[in-house]
Amino acid sequence: MNQQLGVENARRLDQEDGLSRYKAEFHIKEGSIYMDGNSLGLLSKRAEQSLLQLLESWKEHAIDGWMKGEHPWFNLSERVGKQMEPLVGGKDGEVIATGSTTVNLHQLTASFYSPSGSRTKILADELNFPSDLYALQSQIRLKGLKPEEHLKLVKSRDGRFLDEEDIVDAMTDEVALIVLPAVLYRSGKILDMERLTKEAHNRGIPIGFDLCHSIGTIPHKLHDWGTDFAFWCTYKYLNGGPGATGGLFIHEKHFKKQPGLGGWFGSEKDKQFDMDISPTYAQDAGAYQIGTPNVFSLAPLIGSLELFNDVGIERLRTKSLKLTAYMMDLIQNELEDYGFTIGNPKDESRGGHIFLEHPEAARICKALKAAGVIPDFRKPNGIRLAPAALYNSFEDVWETVQRLKTIMEHEHYKLFTNEREVIA
Numbered sequence: 001m002n003q004q005l006g007v008e009n010a011r012r013l014d015q016e017d018g019l020s021r022y023k024a025e026f027h028i029k030e031g032s033i034y035m036d037g038n039s040l041g042l043l044s045k046r047a048e049q050s051l052l053q054l055l056e057s058w059k060e061h062a063i064d065g066w067m068k069g070e071h072p073w074f075n076l077s078e079r080v081g082k083q084m085e086p087l088v089g090g091k092d093g094e095v096i097a098t099g100s101t102t103v104n105l106h107q108l109t110a111s112f113y114s115p116s117g118s119r120t121k122i123l124a125d126e127l128n129f130p131s132d133l134y135a136l137q138s139q140i141r142l143k144g145l146k147p148e149e150h151l152k153l154v155k156s157r158d159g160r161f162l163d164e165e166d167i168v169d170a171m172t173d174e175v176a177l178i179v180l181p182a183v184l185y186r187s188g189k190i191l192d193m194e195r196l197t198k199e200a201h202n203r204g205i206p207i208g209f210d211l212c213h214s215i216g217t218i219p220h221k222l223h224d225w226g227t228d229f230a231f232w233c234t235y236k237y238l239n240g241g242p243g244a245t246g247g248l249f250i251h252e253k254h255f256k257k258q259p260g261l262g263g264w265f266g267s268e269k270d271k272q273f274d275m276d277i278s279p280t281y282a283q284d285a286g287a288y289q290i291g292t293p294n295v296f297s298l299a300p301l302i303g304s305l306e307l308f309n310d311v312g313i314e315r316l317r318t319k320s321l322k323l324t325a326y327m328m329d330l331i332q333n334e335l336e337d338y339g340f341t342i343g344n345p346k347d348e349s350r351g352g353h354i355f356l357e358h359p360e361a362a363r364i365c366k367a368l369k370a371a372g373v374i375p376d377f378r379k380p381n382g383i384r385l386a387p388a389a390l391y392n393s394f395e396d397v398w399e400t401v402q403r404l405k406t407i408m409e410h411e412h413y414k415l416f417t418n419e420r421e422v423i424a
């Protein structure tokens with residue numbers, strides 16, 4: 001057997017990996033290999049600790065917890081936002097922890113979508129996550145317009161990727177707003193956010209990105225690129241826990257703008273309790289908050305983001321690229337006889353996961369789960385495998401491919417039906 005493909009090689013790569021010690025910071029089920037960090041990241045001990053600390057502060061301080069304790073709740077959203085700044089390349093005040101992906105998209109569309117004259121359309125793409133498209137459709141309807149006419153979707157040429165040329169060509173003078181994903185959730189393709197921002201601005205169109213599949217796995221420079229806004233969830237690569245509070249970025253140049261959806265938590269902090277009838281909004285991303293923060297959904301992020309900031313996103317990206325390159329290598333060498341297609345970009349325009357296509361994908365995923373590897377199925381034929389740089393090793397990648405090979409060799413997947421579960 002090729003030396004490079006053996007487990008000894010995987011172990012050597014782990015020894016050379018400066019981030020290998022972070023695996024011990026996570027709760028990982030014995031014997032199981034978790035490859036689903038792009039859907040729901042694992043619990044770290046630091047996140048567990050910070051959640052318990054905040055429960056304790058409720059017990060100890062009751063109402064005074066808003067201003068007392070190690071992590072007072074009143075400005076927690078601002079402080080967790082600050083912890084996320086380096087991950088998106090935000091400057092002071094440009095990032096706030098609030099809402100969720102879909103809610104934040106509603107807020108940002110309500111703030112940035114002002115159809116007027118012949119500029120009435122929102123430009124998005126047909127490969128985006130459905131929730132984003134549902135939100136855009138309803139925002140168009142709220143303006144008294146028809147989504148069928150005013151939501152313009154860039155088509156994919158091959159069902160996997162989007163061509164940046166096609167996106168730029170669609171930036172016509174009827175477009176009032178552009179919303180695109182940073183990384184496509186199926187194929188893992190990264191869009192060139194810097195270039196798309198520039199092209200949009202050359203045409204006078206505001207542009208925002210959904211960072212759900214990019215935050216915590218690739219670096220961003222949203223401030224320097226001049227991107228108008230962005231939004232994301234924190235339960236995928238950021239390991240904030242199920243339903244953890246999301247985040248949003250507003251470029252400093254928009255700090256004086258009024259948020260589309262107002263609420264008292266968007267107030268300047270020292271004015272909030274004046275209880276005035278007219279709001280005084282914060283002069284930064286904080287203005288885009290609506291109501292009282294979900295403190296216990298923010299709490300795990302304190303610990304989790306500490307880990308990200310200890311390591312730094314550049315080092316995480318370097319390891320992530322090595323893990324996915326190694327996985328593709330193994331797949332090409334060990335699984336060539338079994339009809340898989342690698343559906344993610346093979347070059348460095350790939351995000352943090354591998355997208356394997358196979359007609360029997362649904363039941364292969366079930367067989368993988370039965371064999372202790374947690375993948376993620378995407379209808380109709382996609383298996384997503386995300387080796388997370390913080391808690392997956394090269395040996396995990398090696399072991400995943402070995403178990404997959406056994407499943408294919410012995411046709412273990414035939415013991416399962418080729419249909420998705422309710423949650424896939």
Ligand SMILES: *Cc1c(COP(=O)(O)O)cnc(C)c1O
Nearest residue numbers: 100101102129131185210212233
């Ligand atoms: C995960 C994900 C969502 C989920 O939205 P929620 O409001 O957090 O439920 C939305 N959009 C994209 C692109 C995603 O990857």
